[in-house]
Amino acid sequence: MDRPAIQVEGLTRKFGRRLAVDNLTFEVPPGSVCGLLGRNGAGKSTAIRLMMNLLDVTAGRVTLLGLDSRRHHTALMSRIGYVADAPLPYDWMKVRELIWFTAKFYRNWNDSRVDSLLDRFGIDREQKIRHLSRGTQAQVALVLALGGDPELLILDEPATGLDVLVRRDFLESIIHLMQQDGRTVLFSTHLLHEVERVADRVIIMDNGRLVKSAAIDDLKAASGMSLEDTFVDVVGTKEPA
Amino acid sequence: MRPLLWKEMRDLRLWVVAGALLVGTFELLSRSDSWQRSFEGGYLPFFMPVLLTVAAVGLGAGQVARERHARSLDYLLTRPISPTAIVWAKFLAGTVALALLVVALVGFGFRDPSSLRDSGERMIREQVGFQAVALALFPRYWFVYTLTLFFSVLVDRAAKVAAMMTVIAITVVALAGALTSLAPFSRFVYWLPYFDLTGALVTVARTTAISAQTGVVFSAAAVLSTAIAAVLLKRSPERYVGNLGLIAIAAGFAGAAVLSAHAASVRFPATPPVGSWSFEEPVDNDSAGVVADGDMAAVVFDREVRFVDFSNPAKPLPAGNVAIPLFSSESFGSISGGTKAAMGHGAVFVVGQKKAVPVDLVEVAMVKPAGELHELVLAPVRPFDFVSRPVLVDHFLYLAFSHGLHYDLRVFDTGTQSEVASLPIEDLALDRKGPNLLVVALYSRDGYVYMASSASLTTVDVRQPARPVVTNRIQFHPQINSFRAFLRKMAWQGDRLFETSVWPQGLLAYDLRDPAHPAAAGGLVLHGDVSLMGSGEELYQPWQQGILEFHGQGDELRGQRYLSGGRSVNALAMGGQYLFALSYVNDRNHGMLQAYR
Numbered sequence: 044m045d046r047p048a049i050q051v052e053g054l055t056r057k058f059g060r061r062l063a064v065d066n067l068t069f070e071v072p073p074g075s076v077c078g079l080l081g082r083n084g085a086g087k088s089t090a091i092r093l094m095m096n097l098l099d100v101t102a103g104r105v106t107l108l109g110l111d112s113r114r115h116h117t118a119l120m121s122r123i124g125y126v127a128d129a130p131l132p133y134d135w136m137k138v139r140e141l142i143w144f145t146a147k148f149y150r151n152w153n154d155s156r157v158d159s160l161l162d163r164f165g166i167d168r169e170q171k172i173r174h175l176s177r178g179t180q181a182q183v184a185l186v187l188a189l190g191g192d193p194e195l196l197i198l199d200e201p202a203t204g205l206d207v208l209v210r211r212d213f214l215e216s217i218i219h220l221m222q223q224d225g226r227t228v229l230f231s232t233h234l235l236h237e238v239e240r241v242a243d244r245v246i247i248m249d250n251g252r253l254v255k256s257a258a259i260d261d262l263k264a265a266s267g268m269s270l271e272d273t274f275v276d277v278v279g280t281k282e283p284a
Numbered sequence: 285m286r287p288l289l290w291k292e293m294r295d296l297r298l299w300v301v302a303g304a305l306l307v308g309t310f311e312l313l314s315r316s317d318s319w320q321r322s323f324e325g326g327y328l329p330f331f332m333p334v335l336l337t338v339a340a341v342g343l344g345a346g347q348v349a350r351e352r353h354a355r356s357l358d359y360l361l362t363r364p365i366s367p368t369a370i371v372w373a374k375f376l377a378g379t380v381a382l383a384l385l386v387v388a389l390v391g392f393g394f395r396d397p398s399s400l401r402d403s404g405e406r407m408i409r410e411q412v413g414f415q416a417v418a419l420a421l422f423p424r425y426w427f428v429y430t431l432t433l434f435f436s437v438l439v440d441r442a443a444k445v446a447a448m449m450t451v452i453a454i455t456v457v458a459l460a461g462a463l464t465s466l467a468p469f470s471r472f473v474y475w476l477p478y479f480d481l482t483g484a485l486v487t488v489a490r491t492t493a494i495s496a497q498t499g500v501v502f503s504a505a506a507v508l509s510t511a512i513a514a515v516l517l518k519r520s521p522e523r524y525v526g527n528l529g530l531i532a533i534a535a536g537f538a539g540a541a542v543l544s545a546h547a548a549s550v551r552f553p554a555t556p557p558v559g560s561w562s563f564e565e566p567v568d569n570d571s572a573g574v575v576a577d578g579d580m581a582a583v584v585f586d587r588e589v590r591f592v593d594f595s596n597p598a599k600p601l602p603a604g605n606v607a608i609p610l611f612s613s614e615s616f617g618s619i620s621g622g623t624k625a626a627m628g629h630g631a632v633f634v635v636g637q638k639k640a641v642p643v644d645l646v647e648v649a650m651v652k653p654a655g656e657l658h659e660l661v662l663a664p665v666r667p668f669d670f671v672s673r674p675v676l677v678d679h680f681l682y683l684a685f686s687h688g689l690h691y692d693l694r695v696f697d698t699g700t701q702s703e704v705a706s707l708p709i710e711d712l713a714l715d716r717k718g719p720n721l722l723v724v725a726l727y728s729r730d731g732y733v734y735m736a737s738s739a740s741l742t743t744v745d746v747r748q749p750a751r752p753v754v755t756n757r758i759q760f761h762p763q764i765n766s767f768r769a770f771l772r773k774m775a776w777q778g779d780r781l782f783e784t785s786v787w788p789q790g791l792l793a794y795d796l797r798d799p800a801h802p803a804a805a806g807g808l809v810l811h812g813d814v815s816l817m818g819s820g821e822e823l824y825q826p827w828q829q830g831i832l833e834f835h836g837q838g839d840e841l842r843g844q845r846y847l848s849g850g851r852s853v854n855a856l857a858m859g860g861q862y863l864f865a866l867s868y869v870n871d872r873n874h875g876m877l878q879a880y881r
Contacts, residue, residue: 097358121364132356133291147287148363191364 046109048073048195048227049094054103056093062251063089067103069246069256071229076218078238079231080274081248087231088128090248091199095125108195121149124193128200128231131180134173138166138183142190149191157190163216178205185217196221198230202237214241239270249278285373288365292347292377299343303385306335307392328393328408333478339385340425341449344432346442347374348517353440371514375433382429383422390418408479408486416489423502424477428453430506430513437513438525448530455537462544474498482790552832552846557865557878559597563590565873571613572875573623574866575632576859580653582632583866583877584625587611589632591653594862594879604653610639611649623855628676629698631656635671635683646671648681650698658701662694672735675728680704680749682733684724691724693735695749704750709735709742727774727781732799736772736783741794743802755800777823777836780805793836824863826853831865831880847880 049071056064064086071077081087092098094105096116105112107119133141138161146152161168164182166175175183181201188196202210214230218241221228232238238245238259245262247255254277255262259270266273314323323331348371351357360370394414408417431452435445460480463472473484474494488494525533565572566588573584579595580603591603613623613636624635631652638645644665650658662671662685670691672684681696695705727734731747732755743756773784781794781802794802822833822844830849834841847865855866862879 092358095358095362097361117364117366120362123362125362127355127358127362129355129358132351132354132359135294144287144291145363148365150364 045073047071047106048075048108049077049229050106051090051094052104052106054090054093054105055101056089056098057101064093065251067248067251067253069253071227071244071246073227074222074225075244076222076228076242077230077244077246078242079229079246079248080235080238081231081233082278083233085233085248086251087233087248088199089251091197091229091231095123095197121151121191122194124188124191124196126181126184126188126196126198126201128203130177131172131175131184135171137169137171138175139168141172141183142168142187145187146190151192152190153192154190156192157186160186160189164213177203178209181205182209182213185213189217189220194226196226196228196230198228200232201230202232202234210237211240218242235271235274245270247274247277254278285369288360288370288373289377292374293380295347296343296377296381299339300381300384303339303388307388310392311395329479332389332393335389336386336421336425336477337428337449337453339389340382340428341432341446341453343378343381343385344429344436345445345449346436347378347433348436348513349439349445350442353442367518368514371433371437371510371517375430375510378429378433379426382426386418386422386425390414390421393417408483411486412489416495417485420485420489420495420499421477423499423506424475427502427506427509428477430509434509434513434516437517439530444527444530448534451534451537455541458541459544462541462547484790487790552843554830554846554848555880556848558862558881559594559600559879561592561594561600561602561877563875563877565875571623572854572866573613573625574855574857574864574877575625575627576857576862576864577627577630578860579862580627580630581857581859581862581864581877581879582625582627582651583875584613584623584632584634586613589634589651591632592877594864597862597879597881600877600879604655606651606653606655606657608634608636608649608651608657611636611647613649624671624673626674626676626681627857627859629679631698633674633676633681633698635674637665646685648674648683648696650701660696660701660703670723672724672726675726675733677728677731677733677746677749680746682726682728682746684726684735686724686737691735691737693733693744693752695746695752697749705752707744707752707754709754723772725772725774727776729776729781729796730799734774734781734802736774738772741783741802743800745800756802758794758802758804775823777821780836782823782836791836791841824856826856826865828852831856831863849876849878851876 047070049069051067051069054064054067055062067086067090079087079090089098093100094107094112096105096112108122110119112119131141133144136144142157146154146157164179164186166179166183166186172180172183181203182205185198185201188198202214205213214237218228218230230242242259244258245255246253255273257265262273263270266276268276348357351360361367391414394409394417428449432445432449435448436442439445439448460472460476473480473482474488475498476484479485488498563583566585571586575582575584579593581592581594583590583592587609588605588607590605593601593603595601613625613634626633631650634649634651636647636649638647638659638661646662646665646669648660648662650660663669666687668687670686674681674683676682676698679698681698683694684691685694686692690708690710693707693709694703696702697704723737725736727736728746731745733744733746733752735742735744739759741758742754745753745755775782776796779796781796782791783794784790785792793805795805796802822835823841825832825834827846829851831847831853832843833845833847834843847863849865849867851867853865853867857864857866861881865878865880867876867878
């Protein structure tokens with residue numbers, strides 16, 4: 044069996060006395076599209092930042108693509124695409140400049156993919172980042188994450204700020220693009236229908252803890268409920284608006 | 285690295301542009317008279333270091349912290365580039381920007397010398413060039429910049445870094461002040477990033493060896509602190525030091541400054557005086573000096589001499605007051621150096637101005653405790669004449685009498701009260717641009733008289749007093765014309781003659797093993813008011829509320845004892861086994877003569 048694309052073991056992070064992530068353990072098999080679900084404040088972003096080595100772990104270990112995320116941080120970054128839940132950096136740059144700036148870090152930068160995605164999203168390369176709408180910024184962020192031909196794509200609330208139509212096209216097309224090449228995608232969201240539409244696996248977090256980690260089909264079959272009902276069942280409340 | 289450098293330079297270009305605009309504004313403002321008067325003198329010693337500190341801190345403070353706060357650092361850290369490379373790219377860009385700012389800000393201080401009016405600015409500019417100062421200063425501010433970069437890695441807000449560096453800068457200035465007291469003769473002033481009162485930075489910029497030594501150390505510290513910052517960013521990209529940590533570090537710095545000030549006060553063992561004599565000064569008196577011969581000391585006022593016998597130091601006895609009518613020891617050439625008097629063979633010799641018709645006279649009053657008074661007329665008073673403090677060797681009195689760029693060594697027989705010789709000397713090194721007054725200091729030892737002006741040290745063989753012969757002249761280079769009116773005091777210890785240099789402040793040492801031909805033997809740094817004296821085993825200098833006794837060893841001066849007096853000392857005199865210190869409080873008309881063994 045292939046080794047997991049993401050392997051998280053006992054991941055724990057404390058902020059002062061507060062446990063933001065509590066003994067999180069799960070695996071994401073290669074080639075899968077996995078949604079990380081949870082209410083606002085469930086610890087999704089912290090878990091992703093810990094996986095990306097942007098925060099120190101209090102305990103636990105993260106293995107990405109078979110490599111320790113801490114020890115092989117720089118090497119891993121050339122194989123992983125990451126989109127943070129933050130606005131694009133360096134808003135004084137033009138789109139073209141930010142792409143040039145980012146591309147220079149990668150040996151395997153895929154110019155044609157970047158160009159076709161920019162065209163597909165209709166992004167003006169001469170616009171300054173600060174003049175882009177939040178949605179367009181999210182699109183540019185995604186293009187930048189995909190430019191390095193990543194084996195693993197980790198997206199933290201990637202569709203925030205996009206309108207419904209764009210979000211649908213954006214998420215589905217990008218995730219299918221990744222899936223076609225047998226690459227792995229992990230994306231966090233609190234929107235259940237997005238997960239149901241594009242993901243084949245789901246990880247549900249609540250209060251920093253893992254509540255469920257399974258294939259969506261298995262989850263539905265086992266519970267006999269829709270994903271939304273299952274989520275409400277395990278988290279104990281309705282999805283927040 | 286290339287895209288990072290490009291981005292960093294774009295990030296920092298505002299600082300460079302701001303620096304250029306600032307210098308341009310200064311240049312325009314400096315064309316106005318009022319600005320020139322109020323600003324020019326303070327630029328190199330004050331505004332330039334402040335601006336360079338702001339530049340160094342401003343460049344480094346936001347480089348990591350602002351990126352962390354804006355979360356753009358996450359963007360970099362999730363690209364295939366090592367955190368180490370990120371820090372070094374920032375360092376390289378910051379270094380280039382800082383170099384440009386140093387060149388601009390130092391360069392402004394060295395622009396168009398013809399417009400300079402301020403003597404302080406001239407003092408610096410006459411001795412060092414722009415390149416030397418820029419080269420000496422750059423490593424210092426480079427270190428300030430990298431220290432800022434280091435803190436920038438530790439915290440998440442540029443403002444916190446700037447606040448931290450402000451605390452450090454204030455602490456450094458306070459520590460420098462404390463160290464002046466703690467180690468008054470150490471070379472720590474060579475490490476300061478500004479022109480302090482001693483002018484040590486001038487010495488650094490002028491001396492390749494010191495400039496290179498300090499430059500290498502500061503540069504190494506800059507690289508090391510960047511390397512540590514790189515490792516810290518690599519180890520964990522989140523913030524390390526919270527607000528409490530910052531406050532603790534700041535408190536640590538402030539505590540260090542306070543502790544050093546306390547340490548300074550207990551640095552040297554205090555020795556109290558063995559005898560003390562209080563006096564009320566005469567009415568309308570403006571100054572007082574002290575001379576001594578054996579156990580007898582004399583306080584010389586403007587028109588009066590008071591003798592005090594310290595044979596029994598526990599109970600010093602007044603031994604006579606002698607008034608000198610129509611005389612003023614204060615009014616003639618009374619520049620730095622205090623009262624001009626000498627004592628020997630039971631008499632005091634005071635240089636002063638005597639009221640006379642048609643013109644006042646310069647004369648030496650010879651005063652004895654019993655009231656005996658003789659007066660030696662030297663010349664009619666003329667503008668810009670100067671008479672040195674006299675020295676007494678056996679029965680002959682020597683003094684230098686200067687006018688313009690010339691001076692004479694004049695020799696008087698105190699027995700016959702007549703002049704026995706006059707040796708003309710011209711200070712060829714001086715040009716005519718400086719002030720008209722030429723000040724000369726005199727010192728004697730073992731049959732030789734040493735005469736120091738701001739341009740030369742002249743040795744005269746006086747073993748035959750009627751036939752003085754110049755045996756040696758040492759000219760100073762570079763000399764400063766504006767310092768012709770400053771007195772270069774002298775003292776000797778063992779086989780070395782020390783002479784004060786006014787700017788940069790310090791001591792020049794001469795080897796006296798061949799007394800006819802003193803050989804220059806290096807220079808020493810000395811802080812505060814340079815007013816040393818000594819003729820034997822030790823050297824003395826008024827210091828804090830008393831006197832510091834110190835000893836020259838090699839290139840170092842080591843403080844040994846603190847002769848505590850309880851108030852600041854005005855004048856010192858050595859006589860027999862005692863060192864006499866005159867403390868003089870103008871506002872109370874009350875003085876004190878204290879003897880130390």
